[in-house]
Amino acid sequence: MLPRGRTQEALGGWILAAALAAATPAAASSFSIAPIRIEMGSGHARGVLTLRNDGDAPVTVQVDSVAWSQPQGTDQYTATPDLITTPPLFVVAAKSQQIVRVALRRDADATRELAYRLFFAEVPQTADPGLNGLRMSLRIGVPVFVAPATSKAAPALKWQAMITGPGELEIEARNQGTGHQQVAGFELKSASQPQPVRVSDARYVLPGSAVSWKVRLPKGFDPSLPLRIHGQSDQGEISADIVRLGP
Numbered sequence: 001m002l003p004r005g006r007t008q009e010a011l012g013g014w015i016l017a018a019a020l021a022a023a024t025p026a027a028a029s030s031f032s033i034a035p036i037r038i039e040m041g042s043g044h045a046r047g048v049l050t051l052r053n054d055g056d057a058p059v060t061v062q063v064d065s066v067a068w069s070q071p072q073g074t075d076q077y078t079a080t081p082d083l084i085t086t087p088p089l090f091v092v093a094a095k096s097q098q099i100v101r102v103a104l105r106r107d108a109d110a111t112r113e114l115a116y117r118l119f120f121a122e123v124p125q126t127a128d129p130g131l132n133g134l135r136m137s138l139r140i141g142v143p144v145f146v147a148p149a150t151s152k153a154a155p156a157l158k159w160q161a162m163i164t165g166p167g168e169l170e171i172e173a174r175n176q177g178t179g180h181q182q183v184a185g186f187e188l189k190s191a192s193q194p195q196p197v198r199v200s201d202a203r204y205v206l207p208g209s210a211v212s213w214k215v216r217l218p219k220g221f222d223p224s225l226p227l228r229i230h231g232q233s234d235q236g237e238i239s240a241d242i243v244r245l246g247p
Contacts, residue, residue, distance in 0.1 A: 041147040045104040053092040060123040070209035113153040114146040153179025174210035186231025192222035
């Protein structure tokens with residue numbers, strides 16, 4: 001069976017909105033972060049981000065640094081001392097911004113890219129007595145990649161597929177390279193179907209890891225015939241034949 005699991009990832013980062021009460025309408029803070037990804041290396045072990053509060057009220061934000069891995073195809077985050085952020089907790093006034101600096105506290109790996117995330121989470125405030133509804137709290141994850149010390153990080157995806165049920169296929173991308181690749185989406189093509197099946201779920205594939213997509217097949221699509229994908233990623237276009245596993 002291929003590894004299962006999904007990330008909640010969109011190209012360029014992702015935002016999770018966590019409900020703090022169960023009623024409507026909703027009130028939410030509004031802040032954004034740039035850049036949406038940080039690249040580091042042996043000679044460049046620091047980064048700078050700007051958080052902007054576009055809302056009408058001040059917002060308190062806490063920054064957490066985590067190591068990022070993908071066991072069994074699912075994103076796993078572990079607290080780490082490898083990254084330090086300054087400041088780790090701050091208040092941003094309405095219509096204002098805050099500079100956040102991040103630094104790597106360890107050496108880069110010799111041969112493989114390291115992956116981390118910085119999570120910027122709004123610290124919940126006491127609800128406005130006049131609010132008759134739901135308050136939303138934002139949490140934004142920013143990927144941080146550290147290039148290997150002695151070579152250039154380069155992904156190498158191997159694609160394979162397995163039939164998991166009637167009209168259902170699981171497509172797996174296994175990264176045998178030394179750097180990440182973010183798959184923005186792809187089309188699945190077969191000689192049995194004139195129109196390709198489009199898959200738009202964006203996923204990161206970290207080095208040494210594998211992620212998968214569940215695909216519902218249209219009527220008449222024969223997955224036993226040769227399959228090929230064509231798509232886009234942060235490394236450019238993707239075109240590859242798919243190795244079919246199983247019966």
